[in-house]
Amino acid sequence: xxxxxxxxxxxxxxxxxxxxxxxxxxxxxxxxxxxxxxxxxxxxxxxxxxxxxxxxxxxxxxxxxxxxxxxxxxxxxxxxxxxxxxxxxxxxxxxxxxxxxxxxxxxxxxxxxxxxxxxxxxxxxxxxxxxxxxxxxxxxxxxxxxxxxxxxxxxxxxxxxxxxxxxxxxxxxxx
Amino acid sequence: xxxxxxxxxxxxxxxxxxxxxxxxxxxxxxxxxxxxxxxxxxxxxxxxxxxxxxxxxxxxxxxxxxxxxxxxxxxxxxxxxxxxxxxxxxxxxxxxxxxxxxxxxxxxxxxxxxxxxxxxxxxxxxxxxxxxxxxxxxxxxxxxxxxxxxxxxxxxxxxxxxxxxxxxxxxxxxxxxxxxxxxxxxxxxxxxxxxxxxxxxxxxxxxxxxxxxxxxxxxxxxxxxxxxxxxxxxxxxxxxxxxxxxxxxxxxxxxxxxxxxxxxxxxxxxxxxxxxxxxxxxxxxxxxxxxxxxxxxxxxxxxxxxxxxxxxxxxxxxxxxxxxxxxxxxxxxxxxxxxxxxxxxxxxxxxxxxxxxxxxxxxxxxxxxxxxxxxxxxxxxxxxxxxxxxxxxxxxxxxxxxxxxxxxxxxxxxxxxxxxxxxxxxxxxxxxxxxxxxxxxxxxxxxxxxxxxx
Amino acid sequence: xxxxxxxxxxxxxxxxxxxxxxxxxxxxxxxxxxxxxxxxxxxxxxxxxxxxxxxxxxxxxxxxxxxxxxxxxxxxxxxxxxxxxxxxxxxxxxxxxxxxxxxxxxxxxxxxxxxxxxxxxxxxxxxxxxxxxxxxxxxxxxxxxxxxxxxxxxxxxxxxxxxxxxxxxxxxxxxxxxxxxxxxxxxxxxxxxxxxxxxxxxxxxxxxxxxxxxxxxxxxxxxxxxxxxxxxxxxxxxxxxxxxxxxxxxxxxxxxxxxxxxxxxxxxxxxxxxxxxxxxxxxxxxxxxxxxxxxxxxxxxxxxxxxxxxxx
Ligand code: NA
Ligand code: NA
Numbered sequence: 027x028x029x030x031x032x033x034x035x036x037x038x039x040x041x042x043x044x045x046x047x048x049x050x051x052x053x054x055x056x057x058x059x060x061x062x063x064x065x066x067x068x069x070x071x072x073x074x075x076x077x078x079x080x081x082x083x084x085x086x087x088x089x090x091x092x093x094x095x096x097x098x099x100x101x102x103x104x105x106x107x108x109x110x111x112x113x114x115x116x117x118x119x120x121x122x123x124x125x126x127x128x129x130x131x132x133x134x135x136x137x138x139x140x141x142x143x144x145x146x147x148x149x150x151x152x153x154x155x156x157x158x159x160x161x162x163x164x165x166x167x168x169x170x171x172x173x174x175x176x177x178x179x180x181x182x183x184x185x186x187x188x189x190x191x192x193x194x195x196x197x198x199x200x201x
Numbered sequence: 202x203x204x205x206x207x208x209x210x211x212x213x214x215x216x217x218x219x220x221x222x223x224x225x226x227x228x229x230x231x232x233x234x235x236x237x238x239x240x241x242x243x244x245x246x247x248x249x250x251x252x253x254x255x256x257x258x259x260x261x262x263x264x265x266x267x268x269x270x271x272x273x274x275x276x277x278x279x280x281x282x283x284x285x286x287x288x289x290x291x292x293x294x295x296x297x298x299x300x301x302x303x304x305x306x307x308x309x310x311x312x313x314x315x316x317x318x319x320x321x322x323x324x325x326x327x328x329x330x331x332x333x334x335x336x337x338x339x340x341x342x343x344x345x346x347x348x349x350x351x352x353x354x355x356x357x358x359x360x361x362x363x364x365x366x367x368x369x370x371x372x373x374x375x376x377x378x379x380x381x382x383x384x385x386x387x388x389x390x391x392x393x394x395x396x397x398x399x400x401x402x403x404x405x406x407x408x409x410x411x412x413x414x415x416x417x418x419x420x421x422x423x424x425x426x427x428x429x430x431x432x433x434x435x436x437x438x439x440x441x442x443x444x445x446x447x448x449x450x451x452x453x454x455x456x457x458x459x460x461x462x463x464x465x466x467x468x469x470x471x472x473x474x475x476x477x478x479x480x481x482x483x484x485x486x487x488x489x490x491x492x493x494x495x496x497x498x499x500x501x502x503x504x505x506x507x508x509x510x511x512x513x514x515x516x517x518x519x520x521x522x523x524x525x526x527x528x529x530x531x532x533x534x535x536x537x538x539x540x541x542x543x544x545x546x547x548x549x550x551x552x553x554x555x556x557x558x559x560x561x562x563x564x565x566x567x568x569x570x571x572x573x574x575x576x577x578x579x580x581x582x583x584x585x586x587x588x589x590x591x592x593x594x595x596x597x598x599x600x601x602x603x604x605x606x607x608x609x610x611x612x613x614x615x616x617x618x619x620x621x622x623x624x625x626x627x628x629x630x631x632x633x634x635x636x637x638x639x640x641x642x643x644x645x646x647x648x649x650x651x652x653x654x655x
Numbered sequence: 656x657x658x659x660x661x662x663x664x665x666x667x668x669x670x671x672x673x674x675x676x677x678x679x680x681x682x683x684x685x686x687x688x689x690x691x692x693x694x695x696x697x698x699x700x701x702x703x704x705x706x707x708x709x710x711x712x713x714x715x716x717x718x719x720x721x722x723x724x725x726x727x728x729x730x731x732x733x734x735x736x737x738x739x740x741x742x743x744x745x746x747x748x749x750x751x752x753x754x755x756x757x758x759x760x761x762x763x764x765x766x767x768x769x770x771x772x773x774x775x776x777x778x779x780x781x782x783x784x785x786x787x788x789x790x791x792x793x794x795x796x797x798x799x800x801x802x803x804x805x806x807x808x809x810x811x812x813x814x815x816x817x818x819x820x821x822x823x824x825x826x827x828x829x830x831x832x833x834x835x836x837x838x839x840x841x842x843x844x845x846x847x848x849x850x851x852x853x854x855x856x857x858x859x860x861x862x863x864x865x866x867x868x869x870x871x872x873x874x875x876x877x878x879x880x881x882x883x884x885x886x887x888x889x890x891x892x893x894x895x896x897x898x899x900x901x902x903x904x905x906x907x908x909x910x911x912x913x914x915x916x917x918x919x920x921x922x923x924x925x926x927x928x929x930x931x932x933x934x935x936x937x938x939x940x941x942x943x944x945x946x947x948x949x950x951x952x953x954x955x956x957x958x959x960x961x962x963x964x965x966x967x
Contacts, residue, residue: 043473046472046473046476046477046480047469047472047473047476049476050263050267050472050473050475050476050479051472053260053263053264054264054267054446054449054450057260057264057442057443057446058446058447058450060443061439061443061446061447065438068829069829070832072815072817072820072832075257075815075832078257078260078442079255079256079257079260080255082254082255082256082259082260082263082479082483083251083254083255085263085476085479085480085483086254086479086480086483086484086487087250087251087480087484088480089476089477089479089480089481089483090224090480090481090483090484092476092477092480093477093480093481093484094222096477098477098481099222099223099224099225099481099484100222100223100224100481100485100535100537100538101217101220101221101222101223102217102218102220102223102533102534102578103220104533104577104578105218105219105220106218106219106220117219117220118220120219121219121220121221124216124219124221124225124229125221125222125225127229128225128228128229128232131232131243132228132232132243132246132247132250133247133250135243135247136242136243136244136245136246136247136248137247137250139243139244139247139724140244140247140248140251143244143720143723143724144720147723147740147778147779148740148778149720149739149740150739151739152738152739152815152816152817153815153817158739161251162251164251165247165250165251240725240726241724241725241726244724244726245721245724245726248717248720248721248724252713252714252716252717252720367709367710367711368834368836369836370836370837370840372837372840373840435844436844436846437840437841437844437845437846438846440834440837493711494712494713497707497711497712498672498707498712545711629840629843629844630840631840632839632861632864634861634864635861
């Protein structure tokens with residue numbers, strides 16, 4: 027059971043990681059292509075800027091899901107560290123449940139509403155002319171991964187021996 | 202407005218204390234506050250998650266993160282250290298100056314302080330330990346000096362600020378940060394000097410002009426990135442985002458193809474790390490975008506503004522209050538969320554005082570730089586202690602004089618607008634008339650006195 | 656929010672939230688304030704509008720989306736921003752669609768203008784009135800533009816829209832999309848040789864400090880539209896709907912007057928700052944861009960262009 031779960035998580039992570047690597051590489055190429063066309067070919071393709079923004083949205087939301095899987099989102103562990111291990115474990119479960127609520131209510135439900143609104147109202151993007159609803163699809167898709175990763179995190183906390191510390195990575199701020 | 206604001210703040214703080222990720226705390230507090238205002242929170246928060254990050258300016262962040270990774274692993278830090286050593290190594294406690302100067306140089310090609318602590322500290326701290334410098338002192342120097350890289354362009358946090366403040370020119374912010382960054386670095390060197398004098402730290406052999414030139418030649422290709430990025434932006438050849446993308450290409454060519462210190466098969470890992478680090482920042486920005494929407498709807502910035510302006514009509518006191526509040530915020534909160542949350546709240550206040558938005562941005566960043574080095578939550582401090590193999594508790598005492606120097610630098614930056622605004626005006630990134638209209642500028646005689654106070 | 660009843664002491668009051676992207680000195684903002692005051696007067700204080708300027712609630716597209724989902728009651732946006740929601744609005748971004756200011760207002764205040772305001776209803780967007788945004792004109796640093804030939808090889812800053820880019824290209828210039836906020840330094844550093852906008856924006860953004868040549872070629876006239884969320888509108892009583900419609904029209908008339916004054920004043924002030932203002936033969940420019948109008952493919956836009964040209 028535990029093995030199967032870990033395997034499933036690993037599989038999801040690998041798939042998402044692959045997507046992320048591809049998207050970040052594409053981002054660089056896209057923006058560089060924009061500069062190149064402007065200076066070397068004399069005229070900038072007007073889709074490069076829009077594509078870059080949409081790629082950033084997808085990197086942010088899918089990468090955000092991966093970060094939940096790796097527990098690398100920034101948090102303040104100062105206070106919970108001072109609690110009794112049993113209570114700390116309980117708090118960790120509650121915190122993960124709150125993240126689950128966040129993923130389901132905002133990313134899945136809210137995201138799906140945003141997608142369907144944009145599709146029904148036929149909103150299109152200026153340069154690429156694609157449906158804005160398809161750009162917004164990043165929300166519910168990221169929501170699915172976030173929910174699964176968070177569920178896995180909850181199970182992990184429940185299975186872990188009490189002394190195990192919930193590690194929070196210090197890396198990863200804009201600074 | 203009262204209840205919505207209270208709900209927002211109370212839930213946010215409660216969730217933070219429970220170690221719920223900050224982005225989630227912000228989003229959920231916003232969720233409940235919107236519910237209290239009678240609107241549909243799911244759709245508003247979700248839409249902001251996308252719209253908050255759907256910005257070309259923000260794209261510079263992943264690019265500067267990626268180029269930072271490339272430069273850190275690709276041997277650029279070491280070349281900068283060697284060059285800095287030829288310049289300032291001969292002074293008593295020479296390696297401390299080398300460390301500070303390298304952090305500043307590294308900061309001028311990288312957008313992140315975390316990158317500087319790990320890249321520069323990774324070389325400098327063990328080296329200084331070996332030469333008999335005090336371990337906690339070494340960690341303190343690296344940690345605080347690394348933050349100057351956030352004031353010296355390029356700087357990711359300046360991009361976050363300019364987006365949070367409503368499209369403040371990134372080029373102007375970059376220019377504005379240069380002098381404050383140098384001043385902060387010099388103040389840190391002063392503290393190093395005091396330590397070196399009392400602890401009788403060793404000096405390195407004096408370099409000949411020839412050695413300096415060789416050092417410069419070896420570091421030249423790394424330093425040339427400054428010319429590419431800053432020169433390119435200033436000359437209007439490309440935007441900050443494009444400059445960042447070019448920096449990635451440049452760092453790639455240099456470290457992978459020319460220096461050959463990074464292997465091609467290491468690239469996917471670097472891209473992945475960049476993607477995840479970016480996502481962590483962007484999720485914060487998306488969540489904060491929703492929070493600033495409900496704060497605006499509930500008139501919270503106006504209320505805070507009225508309270509602060511009601512306290513006193515003396516701009517010096519109000520700015521002191523804001524700085525004290527931000528210092529408290531900085532002890533507990535990371536820089537990015539702090540900038541995202543407090544910019545919309547404090548910017549109307551200082552605008553009413555006639556402070557320029559670029560000047561305020563620099564002040565806020567200089568202030569929160571201190572927070573990056575303070576316990577309990579300080580990204581640079583965590584990394585510095587990790588690299589230096591010591592603990593936060595041990596370092597804190599040695600840190601105190603460094604904090605003092607950063608606070609003095611902050612006061613200079615706060616009360617002498619020209620430190621921030623002179624360069625952007627000279628380089629035509631800001632209109633001279635804009636800056637003159639900021640009447641905060643028109644009382645230089647008052648500010649002269651204040652800067653001499655600690 | 657959304658026509659919410661705010662409790663707390665006073666008899667329940669309907670508050671409409673309005674967000675827009677202009678600064679508080681802009682004639683549109685001042686007219687919105689006028690509208691708010693008139694609405695309070697008419698309703699004896701039972702209905703009011705909270706105005707959020709400077710895009711604090713979101714940029715143009717976000718504001719429109721917020722109207723659609725009902726989280727914002729009203730917004731005022733350039734009709735160019737509506738293109739991606741209501742395709743026929745693209746007609747306004749095309750050059751020389753209107754013969755002159757009179758023709759322009761004939762169209763907006765006539766049947767066509769009225770139909771366009773209703774066109775968004777299916778997308779939960781209800782148009783209330785138009786505001787004048789003047790005509791857009793070229794201004795340059797070193798060399799005046801008197802004929803389209805003068806544009807040859809000149810780098811002109813345009814909005815990042817395919818139509819604007821095509822137009823400058825058709826006129827022989829080299830279009831360069833730059834963010835509005837970065838434009839002043841782009842002009843000062845010579846990244847671009849000129850830009851195009853209406854007279855008040857040229858003046859209030861101090862571009863006259865750098866650009867001393869202003870050509871009154873009037874290539875486009877793109878109005879702003881006051882929009883209301885249909886979802887919020889439906890929650891209002893017929894009486895309140897009537898008041899809102901009335902004050903919107905009043906604010907439109909007020910704004911047109913204010914805009915004219917502001918344009919005249921800005922022109923005088925720019926001249927006093929040493930800006931040369933040129934009357935040009937617009938027919939020369941029009942001839943160059945005519946192929947663009949002929950090449951329009953979208954059927955809705957074609958029909959609208961046809962209808963506009965038939966208005967006297
Ligand atoms: Na930097
Ligand atoms: Na701190």
